Amino acid sequence: MFRFARYNEPLIFELPSRETRERTPIPGIPRKIQRLKPISIPNIEEPRVARHFHHLSQMNYGVDTGIYPLGSCTMKYNPKICEEIARWEEFSCLHPHQDASTVQGILQMMYELEEMLVEITGMHAFTLQPAAGAHGELLGMLLTRAYHENNSDNNRKDVIIPDTAHGTNPASASIAGFNVIEIPSNKDGTVDVKLLKKSLSDKTACFMITNPNTLGIFEDNILEIAECVHDAGALLYYDGANMNAILGKARPGDMGFDIVHLNLHKTFSTPHGGGGPGSGPIGVNRELEEFLPIPRIIKEKNRYRFDYDKPKSIGKIKEFYGNISVLLKAYTYIKMMGYNGLRETSEIAVLNANYMKKKIVDSKRYELPYKQMRKHEFVLSCEKLKEEKNIRAADIAKRLLDYGLHAPTVYFPLIVKEALMIEPTETESKEDLDRYIDALIEIADEDVEKLKNAPYNTPIGRVDEVYATRNLILTWRDFKEEMSEK
Amino acid sequence: MFRFARYNEPLIFELPSRETRERTPIPGIPRKIQRLKPISIPNIEEPRVARHFHHLSQMNYGVDTGIYPLGSCTMKYNPKICEEIARWEEFSCLHPHQDASTVQGILQMMYELEEMLVEITGMHAFTLQPAAGAHGELLGMLLTRAYHENNSDNNRKDVIIPDTAHGTNPASASIAGFNVIEIPSNKDGTVDVKLLKKSLSDKTACFMITNPNTLGIFEDNILEIAECVHDAGALLYYDGANMNAILGKARPGDMGFDIVHLNLHKTFSTPHGGGGPGSGPIGVNRELEEFLPIPRIIKEKNRYRFDYDKPKSIGKIKEFYGNISVLLKAYTYIKMMGYNGLRETSEIAVLNANYMKKKIVDSKRYELPYKQMRKHEFVLSCEKLKEEKNIRAADIAKRLLDYGLHAPTVYFPLIVKEALMIEPTETESKEDLDRYIDALIEIADEDVEKLKNAPYNTPIGRVDEVYATRNLILTWRDFKEEMSEK
Amino acid sequence: MPGFIPNVSWKNDMLKSLGLSSIDELFSDIPEKIRIDKLNLPKGLSQQEVERELSFLADKNISCKKLLSFLGGGVKPHYIPAIVKSIISRSEFYTAYTPYQPEASQGFLQAMFEYQSMIAELTGMEVANASMYDAATSLGEAALMSTRITHEKCFLIPENISWERKSVLHNYVKGTGIEVKEIRYNRETGGIDLDDLKKNLDDTVSGVYLENPNFFGIIEEEIYEIQELIEDRKTLFVVGIDPISLGILKPPGEYNADIVIGEGRALGNPMDFGGSSLGIFACKKKYIRQMPGRIIGLTKDINGNRAFCMTLQTREQHIRRGKATSNICTNNGLNALAALVYITWLGSDGFYDISRRNFENGQKLMEILLDSGRFERIFTGIHFNEFVLRYKGDVSKFNTLLLEKGIHSGLPLEAYFPELKKTLLFGVTEVYGEDDFNRLYSAIMEVS
Amino acid sequence: MPGFIPNVSWKNDMLKSLGLSSIDELFSDIPEKIRIDKLNLPKGLSQQEVERELSFLADKNISCKKLLSFLGGGVKPHYIPAIVKSIISRSEFYTAYTPYQPEASQGFLQAMFEYQSMIAELTGMEVANASMYDAATSLGEAALMSTRITHEKCFLIPENISWERKSVLHNYVKGTGIEVKEIRYNRETGGIDLDDLKKNLDDTVSGVYLENPNFFGIIEEEIYEIQELIEDRKTLFVVGIDPISLGILKPPGEYNADIVIGEGRALGNPMDFGGSSLGIFACKKKYIRQMPGRIIGLTKDINGNRAFCMTLQTREQHIRRGKATSNICTNNGLNALAALVYITWLGSDGFYDISRRNFENGQKLMEILLDSGRFERIFTGIHFNEFVLRYKGDVSKFNTLLLEKGIHSGLPLEAYFPELKKTLLFGVTEVYGEDDFNRLYSAIMEVS
Numbered sequence A, B: 001m002f003r004f005a006r007y008n009e010p011l012i013f014e015l016p017s018r019e020t021r022e023r024t025p026i027p028g029i030p031r032k033i034q035r036l037k038p039i040s041i042p043n044i045e046e047p048r049v050a051r052h053f054h055h056l057s058q059m060n061y062g063v064d065t066g067i068y069p070l071g072s073c074t075m076k077y078n079p080k081i082c083e084e085i086a087r088w089e090e091f092s093c094l095h096p097h098q099d100a101s102t103v104q105g106i107l108q109m110m111y112e113l114e115e116m117l118v119e120i121t122g123m124h125a126f127t128l129q130p131a132a133g134a135h136g137e138l139l140g141m142l143l144t145r146a147y148h149e150n151n152s153d154n155n156r157k158d159v160i161i162p163d164t165a166h167g168t169n170p171a172s173a174s175i176a177g178f179n180v181i182e183i184p185s186n187k188d189g190t191v192d193v194k195l196l197k198k199s200l201s202d203k204t205a206c207f208m209i210t211n212p213n214t215l216g217i218f219e220d221n222i223l224e225i226a227e228c229v230h231d232a233g234a235l236l237y238y239d240g241a242n243m244n245a246i247l248g249k250a251r252p253g254d255m256g257f258d259i260v261h262l263n264l265h266k267t268f269s270t271p272h273g274g275g276g277p278g279s280g281p282i283g284v285n286r287e288l289e290e291f292l293p294i295p296r297i298i299k300e301k302n303r304y305r306f307d308y309d310k311p312k313s314i315g316k317i318k319e320f321y322g323n324i325s326v327l328l329k330a331y332t333y334i335k336m337m338g339y340n341g342l343r344e345t346s347e348i349a350v351l352n353a354n355y356m357k358k359k360i361v362d363s364k365r366y367e368l369p370y371k372q373m374r375k376h377e378f379v380l381s382c383e384k385l386k387e388e389k390n391i392r393a394a395d396i397a398k399r400l401l402d403y404g405l406h407a408p409t410v411y412f413p414l415i416v417k418e419a420l421m422i423e424p425t426e427t428e429s430k431e432d433l434d435r436y437i438d439a440l441i442e443i444a445d446e447d448v449e450k451l452k453n454a455p456y457n458t459p460i461g462r463v464d465e466v467y468a469t470r471n472l473i474l475t476w477r478d479f480k481e482e483m484s485e486k
Numbered sequence C, D: 001m002p003g004f005i006p007n008v009s010w011k012n013d014m015l016k017s018l019g020l021s022s023i024d025e026l027f028s029d030i031p032e033k034i035r036i037d038k039l040n041l042p043k044g045l046s047q048q049e050v051e052r053e054l055s056f057l058a059d060k061n062i063s064c065k066k067l068l069s070f071l072g073g074g075v076k077p078h079y080i081p082a083i084v085k086s087i088i089s090r091s092e093f094y095t096a097y098t099p100y101q102p103e104a105s106q107g108f109l110q111a112m113f114e115y116q117s118m119i120a121e122l123t124g125m126e127v128a129n130a131s132m133y134d135a136a137t138s139l140g141e142a143a144l145m146s147t148r149i150t151h152e153k154c155f156l157i158p159e160n161i162s163w164e165r166k167s168v169l170h171n172y173v174k175g176t177g178i179e180v181k182e183i184r185y186n187r188e189t190g191g192i193d194l195d196d197l198k199k200n201l202d203d204t205v206s207g208v209y210l211e212n213p214n215f216f217g218i219i220e221e222e223i224y225e226i227q228e229l230i231e232d233r234k235t236l237f238v239v240g241i242d243p244i245s246l247g248i249l250k251p252p253g254e255y256n257a258d259i260v261i262g263e264g265r266a267l268g269n270p271m272d273f274g275g276s277s278l279g280i281f282a283c284k285k286k287y288i289r290q291m292p293g294r295i296i297g298l299t300k301d302i303n304g305n306r307a308f309c310m311t312l313q314t315r316e317q318h319i320r321r322g323k324a325t326s327n328i329c330t331n332n333g334l335n336a337l338a339a340l341v342y343i344t345w346l347g348s349d350g351f352y353d354i355s356r357r358n359f360e361n362g363q364k365l366m367e368i369l370l371d372s373g374r375f376e377r378i379f380t381g382i383h384f385n386e387f388v389l390r391y392k393g394d395v396s397k398f399n400t401l402l403l404e405k406g407i408h409s410g411l412p413l414e415a416y417f418p419e420l421k422k423t424l425l426f427g428v429t430e431v432y433g434e435d436d437f438n439r440l441y442s443a444i445m446e447v448s
């Protein structure tokens, strides 16, 4: 049976440190601004440093460990070749202000990647600057404002968002200074078009959705939605987190979206890095292009260069040109996949999700609220299990870890009670899907007590998250204080 | 408490494979010599391949996992920088027959490494060709014969070896066609000089020893030994496996050795690779140089080249010039250590061993036969534990694994009953030594039954090695047959 | 050769078990009008092919291992120890995501707790988060945070921060009605103009941002005077740092900064053409609930064992949605891990040495440039590892000629600071050796 | 910056607990006469310094990524998938040693069991060991093994194996009185001379060694005829293979080889200037107890679970000492792991494709060279991915001129085979593309 590695690995600060040398003042800097008391970090020889992180790594689950069906996150396999290429010094060791003549390769890569994303989404132009999806959303909101302001349409302060939306959508809109109006979904789990129409007005700046939405349901009224949003003079924003469902099958540009963000760390197989770095390129329609961040990359007579001469640009959203290594990995990935591989990606991602969905629903342990047909992910409810046996989504999630399987996203989207949001992705095999299905079924029948105390096979037992909030120990210094108080 | 990761990882052959394509005959090759039946290996997509080896890796203990005090093996930390440099394409992507003008850097490295080893050992010249220690020994034996034959001294067929010697010593000698004469050690655990003198004759080709010997004891009669060996017209061979004890402190060349092999994968910090590749350079005195393998590397006016014009050379012992990546790592390591770091290496390696030795011996659980003073390693006996409680060395070894500590070498050298041969190396910290000492003491007091069934925290329980020999299942095909018989 | 989509081979079985006869049926909910047949992209390449193509691209770049670069502007080539690369290449780390299931993510969680602790020690602040995108977005978030805390809407910044950073800041605060006001730099020292700061520091000010060392490389000598100006106000003191300098310079915690931001790339991450950024964000503990980003806390598990988990998540977008302190979700975790390994590897002494070496090389480089007789100083302030000099001839011609010799000159500042005619911003780090300086010197003598 | 020797800092404490006052006391057993003060080596360098020094060395090599090489002779640049490098960089694997404690080494043990299985499938043999040093030493061991089995002392080899391999073989057998006799190659086909083989095949022959494809790149077409010659004798049939060819060529198991050896470097290991070798060694199961090297077996643990461990250790030196089947101890395990990952990654289909591509590129390269009009064929036999051609001019001048154009020509054979005047041994693999061939062609036209 599966079991995680476990090491009682001390904090790095708890390891024996060689004595810190005394500091002598450095000539040329006034003493009062010199740091003469050494920084309180230990001095440890390399062998122990290596072991420390070796031990920590083995207590961490990644896609290379096993299936990681976090809904909405598209945790797919990260090809090793992309990692290798991104480390080549001809890419990684470039200064952002190097003379254009010395960075033609990387500029070409960026230029071509923009073109590829244009083709994949059906948009008019792309910028690669945003560092993640949410960052792209923020840029999208800035572009929205720039667009309306450019039209002297200064009253558009509302951004409408369905209640199935990811938390970053309302957060991004509101940080950009918009009012967020959340509208409930209809009984199918899709946009309530009537309600949308009612909500739209000359105050509406934008309608933000993802399609398929976070339930995995394709918004099949999308053309009507686009029409009424545009009729109201608002823009339609596409949260591309779910693009993995429709590659080579349909394009947001063709659906009428004006602004699109993609998550390269989801759809295009770049790793999630334990929480980043990601990349959230933004694509726009022709009218919005002039507002995109500078610099733009242009090609003149087979030479590439940055163009800063864009008077209507919103300026910058990130210090330089984006998370380059992530871009390189996505570029390599798209080249490897080609039109055929990308289409296959979505075909199998959707097949895998529907296969799991059917088998699990057939087992009758879990419900599938809303419309049945799903794309690359689906959201189960454990509501019945909760009512009947007091088994909650979190319990299922924890117990799955004991099987060596990562849990789905839980309690999201908010409109599904006791939600388990499952996105297997196309890189999982049928065998692994079957194992996951079996585990879910088995767990639903297990003893409640067993589930409540799960997991058991992880390096530590169930974590007390409440304790963490009540006793904010956020640094080594906090911990030392806490200890000395005891 | 420590616990190993555990995955029920199938054999690669047991994973679901996509169907193998049919083979169509290739034009230009007669059909009868074409392979038209596909090779019976599965077709598996990359994500599952990555996970397979990821899982296997986590079920393997390395130096980066923790202390690995295999006596005689010098399992020290492998600096990451050496790994990185050895992978640079300017080193790793060179053809052995490239024109000398295109490989000056690697030739320079090899030339300088030879020079460094010459200085470290006090020998006259080195070859880097042998692939491991035993391979170096074999070369040493070939040189021995070449030397005597060159002196028309054709009757020297005996190689004398102390009974503490590593198994490769007699094996190498006998593969090279010598008769092996093993002589027992004296009561101090060192060479019985009287007996040696008696054994030496005009039939003796060579006396092979390691110093300090495998008990960790420095042969302090070494000068007398050298003298009588040389008086008998024989050569003195140094098995450098224990060189980590005396770097910068003493040199085999100064002790009178004629041939020396070093284990770069021990003393010079290159990794053991789960069993290799290693490197076993051979150093010789001035008289033997002419017999060294070809090519030799020479430097002429700041250019390096291979010299094949060595009529008395024994020829080749390996297809090209040695395990280059291992050489590079050792070269980098020696440069990083310098004379000061190398001396410190041995000082602390010896200090660590003596520290452990004293604490363990003081605990009175284990005996230390023979002389007390040790160098970089020491050999305990569990004889008393065996007699009193039926605890055997193997039981101690297995139980140590449960603590997340690798076992010492057991049952070697043969002259110590129930031997535990411990070599901590200099890259372990006092903290880790203390933990090891405590574990050894604790284990000696544990319940016998508990020990007999140990380990428990490993991916599998105690392995049945007898079953393996009785039922030779050496391949997937064997296993399939075995299964189908059942 | 293998692909990445195992179930291509089991497609038909699986379709059958779904009662479907073709994949297309799974896409029947997409209106026909927008269904497409085929993307206009080339066919997929094998790994061998794609590696070859990428190597052609690589050959069209000149890396800073081949090009001797003295470009300043914040990004510079620092030494990255092999152990950093080896650890961030552990796939347990890089193929994981946000640690939503702490029991399966203790490794990364503990590492991030350690990272927060390291940043707290480096900066002298009480708490740090688990990373932001980069320094510029951290600055934007700091401005927003200052307003959340003080409810004031005027944020002061030095006029001489990089234009990139300034632009990002403007974009972050634009929607919230925060006004960004610029404080002059002292034309003599290159540091902040204290009088101008005093003039602008009124009750509407939410925060004062200072960089130390600043964009011109100048170490702020009057930092305690500035502290005094701000201390008794509700205004927050926001300090932007180069972490490398903190081995030898007083940490902002010691001059009572409220928020510290900075670019952490230099801590073990490659220049990456400006990617591989790491937004450092630290603050006083009392402001923690207004902090953006992810925070890892120490806690216990069901058996009382020490454990780590994300905490204060109610600040974050996945719980608080439109009212979150920030919209950040995916952050720059792996870069933070690299920084942690880097700092750990250096240790307190190593960090001091690196820091000092940067300072000393900074002095050395300026000397050499001045020695050449072709440059003149324009600021009197002490500098760390970057500085501004005025070239006595045609800057653009000089840079071109130097480039032909395989040396990249400094960053021309005139475009961003019209008053700084013919100036170049030079930068240097611990990786430069005597021979590099000599090469530069000879090259300058040859081209000018 | 950190070192690698933690206890330098605890030295004094530890000495005290040993009742010692200085380290020197620990070395008092070394006779004073031979004690030294200091090695005459430079002082140690930091990682940053050593990396810089090594990069200078690296710059003095031209890698085959920059140099278009058509060198034959066994070693050639093959494509190494990133996954291979990533897995052999897992420190659990590369920092481990011989799996003496199987419970702590199941990962490597299972991998080696899989490697043995893969080699068995590739070669069509029953068993394989867990690696030897290289092909040459494997050949040496095969000769020794043949004598152990047959008790005969004459070992036949083709005259046209590489001189390096021949020399190693001689060194391996010299001490045991085995005589190595050479069989002529057929001057027309380049394959073995069957008549000469027949002539030499008497009852004293312990084994016949053949290479397929042979050193000239020739695929042995009469392999079944040769099998027949050997089959009914006690003589063993030892076959040397290039594993890459086995995707499309009949495996030696099918023509009844008794022992198969080969160089496995091409399976996922770099050329490494001739290092990173991997001795493949497989045989019939009935000979297993005479096999050299480590062998991994499948077994069970105390609870009946499947497990792996070293087996038949009584053949090995650490048990049998002077009577062991071989002296090998440390083998080339990590290279075997690379080979396993490589083969696994390719799978049956991928292996076939690679094999075929090597064959086809081999044909293409010869065509191009012949098309140039500057070469002529000397053997009629079919070749795999290497072949011999005679140059119509001055070989050495030709090679030099080509090298100036960044292209490395074939290996001149005349030094080893005086009868092969002006010949070059060319080699090619799957990594070469149309453009490479075109570049070669143009270069030839320009230089000759």
Ligand SMILES: Cc1ncc(COP(=O)(O)O)c(C=O)c1O
Residues within 6 Å of the ligand: A071, A072, A073, A132, A133, A134, A135, A166, A168, A169, A210, A214, A239, A241, A242, A263, A278, A279, A280, C328, C329, C330
């Ligand atoms: C639907 C959806 N939108 C937006 C985001 C935000 O993307 P990121 O985490 O890259 O900022 C996510 C991912 O977390 C998401 O799932």
Ligand SMILES: Cc1ncc(COP(=O)(O)O)c(C=O)c1O
Residues within 6 Å of the ligand: B071, B072, B073, B132, B133, B134, B135, B166, B168, B169, B210, B214, B239, B241, B242, B263, B278, B279, B280, D328, D329, D330
């Ligand atoms: C004392 C001694 N001699 C010789 C050897 C043989 O070295 P290798 O394993 O490199 O062939 C070893 C190591 O295993 C050893 O410990």
